[in-house]
Amino acid sequence: MTASARRAFAPRMLIAPSFVLALFIIAYPFFDIARMSVYHVSRFGILGGFAGLANFRRIFADPVFIATVWRTLVWTGAVVSGTILVSLPVSLVLNENFHGQGLARTLVMLPWSVSLTMSAIVWLWSFDANHGMINATLQSIGVLRQPVQWMARASTAFPIEILVGILVSVPFVVTIFLGGLSSIPSDIYEAARIDGAGRVQQFWRLTLPLLRPFISLAVVLNVIYVFNSFPIIWVMTQGGPAEGTQILVTYLYELAFRLGRPGEAAAVSLAMLAILMVFTTIYVRMQMRSAEP
Amino acid sequence: MRILALPPEAPPMLRRLTSGLRRAALGAGALGVAAFAPQIARAATVHVTVAYYSAATGPYFKQMAAAFEKTHPGTTIKIDVVNWNNLQQVLQTDVSGGVPPDISIIGTRWLLSFVKDGIAEPLDSFMTPAFRNRFIPVFLKPGEIGGKVYGLPIAASARALFYNKTLLTKAGFPNGPKTWNDVIAAAKKIKAMGAYGFGLQGKEIETDVYWYYALWSYGGHLMGANGKVAFDSAAGVKALTLYKTMVDQGLTEPGVTNYTREDLQNLFKQGRLGMVITAPFLIGQIAKEAPKLAYGIVPVPTGTVQSTYAVTDSIVMFKASKVKKQAWQFLDFLFTKDNRVLFNKNEGFLPTTRAVAADPYFQDNKQLQVFVNLLPKAHFAPVIRGWENVAKAVIDAVQSVYLGKAQPAAALKTAATSADRALAQ
Numbered sequence: 059m060t061a062s063a064r065r066a067f068a069p070r071m072l073i074a075p076s077f078v079l080a081l082f083i084i085a086y087p088f089f090d091i092a093r094m095s096v097y098h099v100s101r102f103g104i105l106g107g108f109a110g111l112a113n114f115r116r117i118f119a120d121p122v123f124i125a126t127v128w129r130t131l132v133w134t135g136a137v138v139s140g141t142i143l144v145s146l147p148v149s150l151v152l153n154e155n156f157h158g159q160g161l162a163r164t165l166v167m168l169p170w171s172v173s174l175t176m177s178a179i180v181w182l183w184s185f186d187a188n189h190g191m192i193n194a195t196l197q198s199i200g201v202l203r204q205p206v207q208w209m210a211r212a213s214t215a216f217p218i219e220i221l222v223g224i225l226v227s228v229p230f231v232v233t234i235f236l237g238g239l240s241s242i243p244s245d246i247y248e249a250a251r252i253d254g255a256g257r258v259q260q261f262w263r264l265t266l267p268l269l270r271p272f273i274s275l276a277v278v279l280n281v282i283y284v285f286n287s288f289p290i291i292w293v294m295t296q297g298g299p300a301e302g303t304q305i306l307v308t309y310l311y312e313l314a315f316r317l318g319r320p321g322e323a324a325a326v327s328l329a330m331l332a333i334l335m336v337f338t339t340i341y342v343r344m345q346m347r348s349a350e351p
Numbered sequence: 352m353r354i355l356a357l358p359p360e361a362p363p364m365l366r367r368l369t370s371g372l373r374r375a376a377l378g379a380g381a382l383g384v385a386a387f388a389p390q391i392a393r394a395a396t397v398h399v400t401v402a403y404y405s406a407a408t409g410p411y412f413k414q415m416a417a418a419f420e421k422t423h424p425g426t427t428i429k430i431d432v433v434n435w436n437n438l439q440q441v442l443q444t445d446v447s448g449g450v451p452p453d454i455s456i457i458g459t460r461w462l463l464s465f466v467k468d469g470i471a472e473p474l475d476s477f478m479t480p481a482f483r484n485r486f487i488p489v490f491l492k493p494g495e496i497g498g499k500v501y502g503l504p505i506a507a508s509a510r511a512l513f514y515n516k517t518l519l520t521k522a523g524f525p526n527g528p529k530t531w532n533d534v535i536a537a538a539k540k541i542k543a544m545g546a547y548g549f550g551l552q553g554k555e556i557e558t559d560v561y562w563y564y565a566l567w568s569y570g571g572h573l574m575g576a577n578g579k580v581a582f583d584s585a586a587g588v589k590a591l592t593l594y595k596t597m598v599d600q601g602l603t604e605p606g607v608t609n610y611t612r613e614d615l616q617n618l619f620k621q622g623r624l625g626m627v628i629t630a631p632f633l634i635g636q637i638a639k640e641a642p643k644l645a646y647g648i649v650p651v652p653t654g655t656v657q658s659t660y661a662v663t664d665s666i667v668m669f670k671a672s673k674v675k676k677q678a679w680q681f682l683d684f685l686f687t688k689d690n691r692v693l694f695n696k697n698e699g700f701l702p703t704t705r706a707v708a709a710d711p712y713f714q715d716n717k718q719l720q721v722f723v724n725l726l727p728k729a730h731f732a733p734v735i736r737g738w739e740n741v742a743k744a745v746i747d748a749v750q751s752v753y754l755g756k757a758q759p760a761a762a763l764k765t766a767a768t769s770a771d772r773a774l775a776q
Contacts, residue, residue, distance in 0.1 A: 100464070100467075100468045101443060101464045101468065101470050102443055102445075102446040102464075102470060103443070103446070103447030104468055116776070120518075123746075158758075187605075187609060188608060205605075207605055207606025207608075207609045208609075208611035209609050210553075210605075210606030210607070210608045210754075211606075211608065211754055228462050292417065296555065298554065298555075298608070298746075298750065299553065299554065299608035299750040299753075300608075300747050300750035300751040300754060300756065301747055301756060312743075315440040315443065316439070316441075316743070317737075317739050317740050317743060317773075318443075318464060318737065318740060320737060
């Protein structure tokens with residue numbers, strides 16, 4: 059063994075244990091899912107014969123799956139962009155020095171400390187047609203004359219779910235943005251003021267460009283979280299009525315555990331992985347390209 | 352070995368984990384430390400998973416376990432109470448993890464999958480003729496597959512129409528509606544009084560069943576002789592059109608796709624709903640929660656024929672069980688008269704054994720007799736593999752019709768195609 063080979067050998071040996079562990083944790087479930095997706099699998103996970111691509115063909119032939127893919131993209135896009143749009147001004151305000159700043163920060167972070175399932179249940183109750191506070195409030199201030207059955211149709215239920223999704227995602231993104239804002243040196247604002255830049259100009263020319271890496275981070279992480287987020291939709295509508303609020307992860311759960319088709323569910327989960335990978339690759343590429351001067 | 356023993360309340364996940372460890376330890380024992388083996392095998396523990404029917408379910412089974420342990424020293428019964436909505440998933444994960452319970456309550460409609468996958472143990476070798484004779488034959492039938500008994504009917508119910516006496520008397524039907532035309536006429540009057548006429552379920556489990564009531568009442572069938580679905584028939588269209596018309600005329604509660612069976616029962620208990628079709632357990636709930644409510648029970652309204660839906664839940668033994676003898680003794684114990692009477696009284700189910708049916712409590716119970724009398728005309732859910740897929744397709748279809756997104760005939764055609772495709776797999 060030459061000296062240079064030995065030098066390369068030692069560090070590899072040092073990372074080997076954690077590499078093997080990571081490989082095991084990531085690779086085993088992945089291998090298991092990939093195997094299930096090409097087999098006939100019974101309700102109880104017993105592998106039958108080799109199915110080739112039959113599971114994939116079946117889900118792609120299912121009109122519900124196709125509609126669900128589009129709805130998932132709408133869900134992810136709406137929740138992530140909504141979250142960013144809400145979080146930006148909120149974190150700008152929270153970054154200012156004002157009386158009660160600590161309290162305000164705590165209040166914004168609060169939804170984060172409540173489990174997603176619990177938040178979803180509370181909102182479901184709030185939108186209850188007969189006893190919910192939303193209908194009660196709207197009726198008492200005269201906006202509504204009849205109670206609205208919010209969860210009875212997808213056209214009202216799905217936007218509500220998106221709003222709840224935004225609400226629970228805001229704290230995480232605000233945290234990222236506050237970190238980003240505190241990393242921007244204050245003297246550049248001073249210089250800009252001396253050069254005659256107004257607050258709006260400061261925001262567009264300084265804050266936003268300097269926050270960009272943090273916005274990218276927030277977008278990528280949130281897309282992954284929201285795309286895979288199960289509790290809100292499952293608790294509020296279970297993907298119904300008439301599949302009108304189904305997203306891929308609820309569809310997958312239903313296939314696996316309600317309808318007893320784990321093979322197809324495995325195929326859906328691989329499709330989800332592919333969609334996320336494609337998105338992340340494109341997004342990261344775009345960011346890297348536009349970050350170059 | 353002791354270290355690996357878990358308290359009875361240990362969640363299945365943990366149990367699964369330790370059972371793996373235990374297996375590993377047993378393997379090690381077989382290799383060298385065989386002397387320890389007898390110690391492990393001595394005491395038998397029977398794991399029993401039961402479905403949550405009501406707040407009384409858990410205490411009832413724990414009481415049974417304690418009574419059984421007293422007369423069977425050395426046997427421990429561990430009861431796991433699982434919510435209906437999660438039961439299928441829990442069993443599915445337990446079985447695929449290799450640690451099913453020894454006995455479990457399941458929906459009889461799942462039984463075929465259990466049998467086809469070789470998970471359920473046939474019970475015939477345990478059953479004496481006298482034991483078999485305890486049951487009312489119609490209830491033993493659904494647990495029989497390929498000539499063997501795999502599931503014993505632990506719970507049975509049928510459906511009938513509950514009506515609010517105050518509202519229906521004002522509407523001119525003091526003895527309840529008999530036909531769908533009666534239902535419509537009464538609902539119109541009730542609507543004018545400011546209450547909801549006919550409760551129509553449009554959400555979650557059994558949304559499909561609520562439509563089968565009407566389908567069967569027009570002489571329709573779920574499955575045809577050719578093994579394909581048959582609900583997209585003229586009777587089916589008629590039944591769905593009937594419901595849709597009621598929705599459109601405001602004769603149901605508003606926003607039907609927002610109402611589960613429990614929501615409807617709650618409306619009924621509050622006195623805001625004129626009529627609802629449901630199971631006998633509502634009797635017990637009303638007695639407890641709305642004792643002043645004046646109500647009556649009549650058969651499911653007729654279109655052209657009288658019919659109802661009957662359901663049984665089965666208790667099964669798992670093939671993987673290592674304590675089948677003790678498990679069977681516990682089953683035998685559960686199906687003795689007094690234990691069954693107590694269970695049926697607690698939960699409001701129909702008797703499944705002759706001795707219980709002959710008990711004065713059930714003989715003199717006029718309300719329950721309405722359900723019992725309907726049994727000869729009852730339909731059971733078909734025993735076919737993948738039934739959930741058919742139910743799901745029907746739920747999607749009726750929901751889209753209630754929401755005005757599809758026409759009855761077209762929606763049923765679509766559902767039939769997708770159900771047949773799922774069944775063919």
